[in-house]
Amino acid sequence: MATHADRPIFVIGCPRSGTTLLQLMLHSHHRIAIPAETRFLLPAYTRRCEFGDLRDRGRRRELAAWITGRRETKFRDLGLDAAEVAERIVQAPPTIGSAAGTVFRSYAERFGKPRWGDKRPSYFKHVPLLLRMYPDAQFVHLIRDGRDCVASLKEMPWYKLDVYHAASAWREAIDAGRRYAARLGPDGYHELQYERLVADPAGELTRLCAFLGEDFDPAMTEPQEIARLTVPPQKKWHARTYAEIGTGRVGSWTERLEEWEVGVAEAAFGDRLAAYGYRPGGAPKASAAQRARLARTRAQRRTTYRKAGLRELWRRRNEPNPVECLLPRPAPALQSWG
Numbered sequence: 001m002a003t004h005a006d007r008p009i010f011v012i013g014c015p016r017s018g019t020t021l022l023q024l025m026l027h028s029h030h031r032i033a034i035p036a037e038t039r040f041l042l043p044a045y046t047r048r049c050e051f052g053d054l055r056d057r058g059r060r061r062e063l064a065a066w067i068t069g070r071r072e073t074k075f076r077d078l079g080l081d082a083a084e085v086a087e088r089i090v091q092a093p094p095t096i097g098s099a100a101g102t103v104f105r106s107y108a109e110r111f112g113k114p115r116w117g118d119k120r121p122s123y124f125k126h127v128p129l130l131l132r133m134y135p136d137a138q139f140v141h142l143i144r145d146g147r148d149c150v151a152s153l154k155e156m157p158w159y160k161l162d163v164y165h166a167a168s169a170w171r172e173a174i175d176a177g178r179r180y181a182a183r184l185g186p187d188g189y190h191e192l193q194y195e196r197l198v199a200d201p202a203g204e205l206t207r208l209c210a211f212l213g214e215d216f217d218p219a220m221t222e223p224q225e226i227a228r229l230t231v232p233p234q235k236k237w238h239a240r241t242y243a244e245i246g247t248g249r250v251g252s253w254t255e256r257l258e259e260w261e262v263g264v265a266e267a268a269f270g271d272r273l274a275a276y277g278y279r280p281g282g283a284p285k286a287s288a289a290q291r292a293r294l295a296r297t298r299a300q301r302r303t304t305y306r307k308a309g310l311r312e313l314w315r316r317r318n319e320p321n322p323v324e325c326l327l328p329r330p331a332p333a334l335q336s337w338g
Contacts, residue, residue, distance in 0.1 A: 006329050008104070008137040009034065009117030009212065012124040014173035015159075016152035017144040018194040021245075023119040024223035025205060026140075031214060033108035034117040040066075040073035041100045041118060042126055045133065045323065046315070053320040054094035063099055064089035078107050097133030097325030105327070115214075124173045125305070127180050129312070133323050138212060139184065141177045144194035145278045146170035147253035150265050155256070163261050164297040167268035172301070174272045186211075193276060198247050221245065259283045264290050268298075 009032065013019045020036075027034045044051070044067060051066075052059045064086035068075050075082065085106050092098045104116040123130060130137060146167065153159045153166040180189050190211040197204045206216040224244055257265070262283035266273065267290070273280065286294065 006115060007213075008101070008134045009115070009140060010123055010127075010130055010134075010137055011117065011119035011140050011142065012127070012173075012177075013121050013142040014124070014144070014146070014149050014170045015121040016149045016156070017121065017142045017173075018197070019119055019121050019142050021194075021223060022140065022142050022197070023117075024226050025201070025220045026117060028219045028223050028226050029209075029214065029217045030219065031113055031217075032115050032117060032212075033104075033111045033113040034119055035078055035104075035107055036074075037120050038074045038078070038103075038118065040075060040103070041133075042120075042123075042129065043073070044100060045096050045129055048096050048323065049315055049318050049320065051096075054096070054099075055321065057090060060090045060092075060094060060099070061086070063096075067099065067103060075103070078103070078110075080106050080110060093326035095133075095321055095326055096323045098327050100133070101325040101327050121173075124176045127176070134325055137188070139180060139189050140208065140211075141173075141180070141189065141191045142194055142197070143174070143177070143191060143276060145251065145253065145276075146174075146269050146273060147257060147262060147265050147278075147281065148194075148249065148251065150261065151253040151256035154261075163264055164268070164294050165301070167265040167294070168298050168301055170265075171268050171270070171272060171298075174269075174276075195247070195250050198245050198250065201245050254281065260286075260290070263287075264294060267291055268294055 009026065011019050011022055011026070011034065023034050023036070026032050044063065051063045054060050054063065067073055067089065068082040068086045075085075080103075085103055088102050088106060089099045092102045101116075104118060108114065108116040124141070127139060130139075149170050150163060150166040153161075153169075154163060159166070177189075177191060181191070183189075190208060192204050192208060201221040202216070202218070205220045209216045209220075222244075253262070260283075262281045263286040266280060266283065267286035
């Protein structure tokens, strides 16, 4: 088991919960580096059978080229030398976890920091896969009023689904968090609420740092300084990260959702809102037709997850290598693996 000082950190949560703000707060810590969202970790894991036996140096080079050379992985956003990182991947142990860990370590080294993490809201669906690669990882789950998440999602230019799916996503994130809390315990899983985080940043971040085994860094309460350097201006949905921390968006769903949308969302959430101290909005209850549509949406999503689970079982039976990160601690490996 690793000490806290080198355990990977994964930030999870329903989309539009404030995970980018939390990522910036953590990245502001003098020992922790967490990049903006990348898209190579889970895709590489999913394609591991295609990459073949990574004990073959040529296969590792192909994997390295895929991570560092393709636009969709967003490697370029990390500001790293692609050739240098690719060579480090080739020299690393022959596992997907080691390859991805090499990239994240390289990113942390760019800032002179010893500890790395990653943030993607959708990781809440994939914690078991992340644990296969990083068994000692710590997970930070940011929870926000589900109605605010739904209101924000429906306004995003990249979100193509409807209110029924958005509400279902929040419910799924909460239920997943309950499972992970029981499985990982207080050493591996930590929850915090967006509303408390923006109301008392120092207090909430001090508790978060205690979970991570780190000293609180006051710079974490000024993430706007990092945001101005790292958040691309074209991502207008993250524009508020340039401003100081505030509570202005707390409860904004009251002005952004129609009454029927509130009813549908609260029907989807059930008792989960109250469990986190969020009060019902007083909107009319969802109609029978709306509840039926919500049930169909949830069934459709469960089918999608089941199919993904079956594909993952096939890949596990056929994966050519272990997936766990085998990088030596504390420094990246320089040893050649053939």
